Amino acid sequence: MPIERYIFLAIALFCIGIAGVLIRRNAIIVFMCIELMLNAVNLLLVAFSKMHHLKATAANATAGIEGQLFVFFIMVVAAAEVSVGLAIIVMMYRNVHSVDINFLNRLKH
Amino acid sequence: MSNEQLLALLPFMVLAGASIVVILMIAARLSHTAIQVAGFLMLCFTVLAMGYVRDILPQEILPLFIIDGFAALYTGVIIFSVGVVGLLSYIYFEEREENPKEYYILLFLATLGAAVLTISRHFVSLFLGLEILSVSLYALIAYLRNRNNAIESGLKYLILAALTSAFLLLGMALFYMETGSMEFNAIGQKLAGSDPGVLFKLGLALMVVAIGFKLALVPFHLWAADVYQGAPAPVTAFIATASKVGVFAVLMRFSLAVNLQQSEFLLNVFSGIAIASMILGNILALRQQNIKRLLAYSSIAHLGYLIVAFLPGTREGIEASVFYLFAYAITILSAFGIVTILSTRMKDAEDLSVYRGLFWRKPLLAAVLAVSLFSLAGIPLTAGFFAKFIVLLTGANYNLWLPVIVLVLTSVIGLYYYLRIISTLFASAPAAEPRHKPLHPFFHFVTYATLFVLMVMICVLGVFPGPAIEGIRQFLMIR
Amino acid sequence: MNVSDILFYFLSALAIGSAILVVISRSPIYSVLWLIVTFFAISGHYIMMNAQFLGIVNLIVYAGAIMVLFLFVIMLINLNTDAKPQKGKWLRLAGTVAGGCLLLVLVAALKNTEVKGMGVQVGTGDIGLINQLGKALFTEYVVPFEISSILFLSAMVGAVVIGKK
Numbered sequence: 001m002p003i004e005r006y007i008f009l010a011i012a013l014f015c016i017g018i019a020g021v022l023i024r025r026n027a028i029i030v031f032m033c034i035e036l037m038l039n040a041v042n043l044l045l046v047a048f049s050k051m052h053h054l055k056a057t058a059a060n061a062t063a064g065i066e067g068q069l070f071v072f073f074i075m076v077v078a079a080a081e082v083s084v085g086l087a088i089i090v091m092m093y094r095n096v097h098s099v100d101i102n103f104l105n106r107l108k109h
Numbered sequence: 110m111s112n113e114q115l116l117a118l119l120p121f122m123v124l125a126g127a128s129i130v131v132i133l134m135i136a137a138r139l140s141h142t143a144i145q146v147a148g149f150l151m152l153c154f155t156v157l158a159m160g161y162v163r164d165i166l167p168q169e170i171l172p173l174f175i176i177d178g179f180a181a182l183y184t185g186v187i188i189f190s191v192g193v194v195g196l197l198s199y200i201y202f203e204e205r206e207e208n209p210k211e212y213y214i215l216l217f218l219a220t221l222g223a224a225v226l227t228i229s230r231h232f233v234s235l236f237l238g239l240e241i242l243s244v245s246l247y248a249l250i251a252y253l254r255n256r257n258n259a260i261e262s263g264l265k266y267l268i269l270a271a272l273t274s275a276f277l278l279l280g281m282a283l284f285y286m287e288t289g290s291m292e293f294n295a296i297g298q299k300l301a302g303s304d305p306g307v308l309f310k311l312g313l314a315l316m317v318v319a320i321g322f323k324l325a326l327v328p329f330h331l332w333a334a335d336v337y338q339g340a341p342a343p344v345t346a347f348i349a350t351a352s353k354v355g356v357f358a359v360l361m362r363f364s365l366a367v368n369l370q371q372s373e374f375l376l377n378v379f380s381g382i383a384i385a386s387m388i389l390g391n392i393l394a395l396r397q398q399n400i401k402r403l404l405a406y407s408s409i410a411h412l413g414y415l416i417v418a419f420l421p422g423t424r425e426g427i428e429a430s431v432f433y434l435f436a437y438a439i440t441i442l443s444a445f446g447i448v449t450i451l452s453t454r455m456k457d458a459e460d461l462s463v464y465r466g467l468f469w470r471k472p473l474l475a476a477v478l479a480v481s482l483f484s485l486a487g488i489p490l491t492a493g494f495f496a497k498f499i500v501l502l503t504g505a506n507y508n509l510w511l512p513v514i515v516l517v518l519t520s521v522i523g524l525y526y527y528l529r530i531i532s533t534l535f536a537s538a539p540a541a542e543p544r545h546k547p548l549h550p551f552f553h554f555v556t557y558a559t560l561f562v563l564m565v566m567i568c569v570l571g572v573f574p575g576p577a578i579e580g581i582r583q584f585l586m587i588r
Numbered sequence: 589m590n591v592s593d594i595l596f597y598f599l600s601a602l603a604i605g606s607a608i609l610v611v612i613s614r615s616p617i618y619s620v621l622w623l624i625v626t627f628f629a630i631s632g633h634y635i636m637m638n639a640q641f642l643g644i645v646n647l648i649v650y651a652g653a654i655m656v657l658f659l660f661v662i663m664l665i666n667l668n669t670d671a672k673p674q675k676g677k678w679l680r681l682a683g684t685v686a687g688g689c690l691l692l693v694l695v696a697a698l699k700n701t702e703v704k705g706m707g708v709q710v711g712t713g714d715i716g717l718i719n720q721l722g723k724a725l726f727t728e729y730v731v732p733f734e735i736s737s738i739l740f741l742s743a744m745v746g747a748v749v750i751g752k753k
Contacts, residue, residue: 001592001593001596001707001708001710002706002707002708003706003707003708004698005596005600006633006708007698008695008698009600009603009604009633011691011694011695011698012604012691013603013604013607013626014275014279014694015687015688015690015691015694016604016607016608016610016611016687017275017607018686018687018690019611019683019684019686019687019688020610020611021268021272022682022683022686022687023611023679023680023683023684024611026616027264027268028616028658028661028662029610029611029616029619030268031268031271031658032610032619032620032623032658033610033611034268034271034272034275035623035650035654036607036610036623036626037272037275037279038275038278039626039627039630039646039650040279041275041278041279041282042630042642042646043630043633043634044279044282044286045282045285046633046634046637046639046642046716047637047708048282048285048286049639049715049716050637050638050639050708050709050710050713050715050716051286051706051707051708051709052285052289053709053713053715054706054707054708054709054713055289055706056289057713062715062720062724063289063715064289064715065715065720065721065724066172066233066285066290066291066724067285067291068639068641068642068715068716068721069233069721069724069725069729070232070233070236070281070285070291071642072641072642072645072721072725073233073236073237073732073736074236074278075642075645075646075649075650076736076739076740077236077237077240077244077274077736077739078649078650078654079649079653079654079740079743080240080244080739080740080742080743081240081243081244081247081271081743082654082657082658083657083743083744083746083747084244084247084248084267084743084746084747084750085247085267085271086657086658086661086747087248087746087747087750087751088247088251088260088263088264088267088750089264089661090661090664090665090751091251091254091260091750091751092260092261092264093665095254095260099665101264101268103261110730110731118731125738128738128741132745170731171728172728173728173729173731173732174731211745211748211749212749214741214742214745215742215745215746215749218738218741218742218745219742221738222742225735233729233732234731234732234735237732237735237736237739238735240739241735241738241739241742244739244742244743244746245742245746247746248742248745248746248747248749248750251750252749252750254750263750307697308697308698311694311697
């Protein structure tokens with residue numbers, strides 16, 4: 001399988017995520033789009049890990065393993081981030097009864 | 110892992126242990142005072158542990174960490190800042206209704222994140238350190254959740270930080286694709302022969318976005334003023350010092366490993382960022398009436414000055430940047446210390462009107478604030494002046510004339526708004542507001558003493574910087 | 589066109605299609621459900637590349653835990669009646685154009701790179717198996733593994749502190 005296919009797929013997912021962050025104003029959906037972007041990067045990393053494995057497997061039997069380990073750590077981090085992030089969003093809902101990010105303009109400029 | 114490697118991690122374990130101790134103390138329903146004292150003792154133990162392991166440095170824990178003099182210096186600045194922030198937090202949180210105890214757990218964990226950044230030399234450890242720092246900061250910024258602003262600034266920071274960490278990861282993935290490695294030195298070796306390709310530049314651009322965001326450099330500074338304003342004052346002090354020191358340390362280590370400064374193009378990009386930060390930070394601060402926002406813009410400008418020391422990418426540059434960060438940390442901590450002390454139960458002391466005539470009411474506080482503002486402005490005989498001077502000298506030695514000239518010119522602009530605050534301190538005084546809750550006299554004393562010591566340090570570093578520079582040099586030898 | 593090609597295109601179309609639906613769905617509940625479909629498609633890609641551990645963890649952690657957390661929060665604050673129109677038409681257009689421009693730039697940058705023509709190992713290779721990953725995780729990467737537990741501690745404390753009444 002050529003690597004370009006995975007690159008294009010991952011970049012497409014990443015850009016859909018960015019577009020979602022820009023066009024939605026519901027904080028929960030914005031947060032979900034960020035998760036989508038993280039997943040696009042995960043896919044990219046796994047593809048690169050398998051690519052480097054194929055390239056260097058003769059010299060090193062575990063070449064490319066760091067890519068997959070990194071994905072594991074990204075998942076760990078994403079889970080942690082989501083738990084705190086959703087707590088903040090729930091608090092915001094309790095305070096202003098909305099999760100619209102356009103409400104976030106009370107701090108004066 | 111060998112025993113020595115494990116021992117080299119001792120300071121970090123003590124730091125992690127500090128948060129566990131606090132958790133256990135909360136479970137045992139001990140008072141805020143006890144937790145404060147225990148937390149401070151644990152920080153002292155961390156410093157002792159750092160002294161204890163000094164002889165076995167440098168230690169490499171392949172492939173992820175390296176604990177050397179460079180890391181020790183930056184970690185030292187971080188621990189120092191957190192110690193001061195912790196001391197200042199007591200009277201701030203004691204006055205408020207919310208339970209202040211969990212605050213210390215998060216503070217120590219955030220510190221650990223920043224400290225992990227200083228020893229990391231691999232994308233995995235970089236990312237983990239950065240995220241421990243960010244996740245703790247989300248909670249710390251939104252800690253006083255009954256004030257709307259806190260949640261608002263917490264959410265703002267959350268969304269922007271999560272977005273930039275996605276960019277950072279994409280950048281790292283592109284680096285990995287190009288070099289097949291995630292370790293800084295290996296990446297440097299892979300890139301050494303070849304001219305950096307498009308992918309390298311694209312990945313680096315994405316990483317610059319993320320690092321620029323964390324350091325609040327222009328044009329990624331939009332969050333800074335809002336978050337500084339909305340966060341509790343001690344947390345703002347933490348963001349301004351410890352979190353930036355950690356991120357800057359890892360930026361420095363990465364750029365040294367991959368010879369970032371060798372590339373003309375990248376040097377121009379970073380000079381551009383530095384120049385934009387210095388100019389815009391100072392100009393935006395000019396018309397601010399809110400002191401927390403003003404300090405936010407001032408810290409944008411100061412990070413711009415710091416990047417000038419980063420540009421040469423040499424030993425002198427590191428020395429200058431460590432000294433600069435240390436001086437900056439002392440100065441900004443004493444400024445935020447005053448903001449913390451003057452804050453009332455409902456509102457942080459952020460309006461400039463609170464400071465009108467402070468000198469006639471509380472001469473010591475006014476003196477500390479005045480000295481720290483002088484230092485921020487870079488008036489001679491303060492630490493800020495000397496720090497700026499050696500940054501200037503490093504820049505001039507490497508013919509970075511444009512950033513150096515901008516540094517000098519924008520410092521002059523900066524004088525205007527710092528002096529404006531100082532002049533308000535001496536204006537005629539309104540009546541002082543009474544405090545709601547009498548403070549523990551011992552802690553009142555400790556806070557004042559801390560601020561006084563900070564003020565003395567600013568002056569001493571400004572007049573006799575020699576020993577500090579010598580110490581920094583000796584630590585940098587451990588590599 | 590062999591089986592793995594067909595599978596690749598099917599999973600990719602599924603991933604991209606449901607990702608677009610995440611963004612354009614009116615109701616947050618549908619967004620969550622489409623995101624779960626996206627994650628299943630991505631897990632399919634992992635399993636195709638023989639990264640079985642990550643494929644399963646992706647399902648358990650992302651689709652199973654994180655998305656359910658989102659679902660709980662949406663139900664808790666009763667958001668499924670979000671019938672209000674989204675941002676103005678122009679802002680939406682601008683967002684889409686910005687995303688599209690970024691896509692174009694990235695594709696253009698990645699088009700002529702030296703990795704072009706390199707292959708990805710599909711279906712074979714044992715680095716993605718639990719055995720190999722576990723060995724690396726508990727030897728070389730043991731310190732970051734422990735540090736990630738500290739990350740969870742801070743997330744836990746943070747969520748409790750912020751979320752409690």
